[in-house]
């Protein structure tokens with residue numbers, strides 16, 4: 001067994017991570033991926049504690065229903081006449097256009113624009129290299145993130161770190177990680193449309209400050225918010241989208257991958273597409 005196969009087995013991806021149509025990595029990236037086998041992924045048979053999802057031991061039989069819940073059906077619960085676009089337009093004229101990092105962090109810390117601020121321990125602003133080429137965007141803080149103040153910790157965070165390692169990048173080093181929502185929704189529910197609209201300007205300002213070369217949207221909420229679409233993950237992944245001139249790749253949220261490990265093969269395809277896209281920049 002060669003090192004690359006060993007790595008893929010470690011990721012529980014082999015032989016599922018065999019692509020037919022995705023672009024090939026250059027030899028240098030292929031070698032980089034093979035150099036450092038990621039640590040073992042967390043078992044899916046654990047209670048997930050971040051990213052608004054729970055993990056159970058019988059995830060496979062419930063897969064279809066969970067996919068429907070997370071990625072196909074309207075996830076936000078609030079389908080009032082205040083559409084996401086209307087909220088965004090309402091807030092677009094806000095005062096964030098010239099706000100620098102420090103002030104932006106303070107504004108998020110003190111924000112009371114939506115009711116989520118009342119139920120969280122602290123805001124979770126984002127973490128990483130403020131001039132990173134890579135930006136990964138998730139949905140909202142979970143329990144561990146709420147406690148630590150950092151996005152993507154706990155089981156989903158460890159899986160994300162392994163995903164980053166598989167493409168030879170790591171948290172904090174040319175990588176920035178943030179969520180659409182900065183305050184933990186109660187009971188880790190999906191955020192409502194109005195909450196997304198209220199919080200999205202902060203993420204947009206973060207993106208403007210970072211000026212990443214590539215954005216990876218992790219899950220339906222991030223993809224919908226940044227691309228202003230209700231399309232499903234299945235529809236959006238596999239293509240290079242555009243966010244104000246920055247290429248954007250859509251893939252599954254690590255919390256979903258914990259519950260549905262068979263989908264890791266598709267996430268690997270998405271990461272390869274992301275690497276190939278960045279190489280063209």
Ligand code: SF4
Pocket residue numbers: 108111112113114115116117123181182183195198199
């Ligand atoms: S979730 Fe966002 S918009 Fe709502 S209170 Fe927190 S920081 Fe403000």
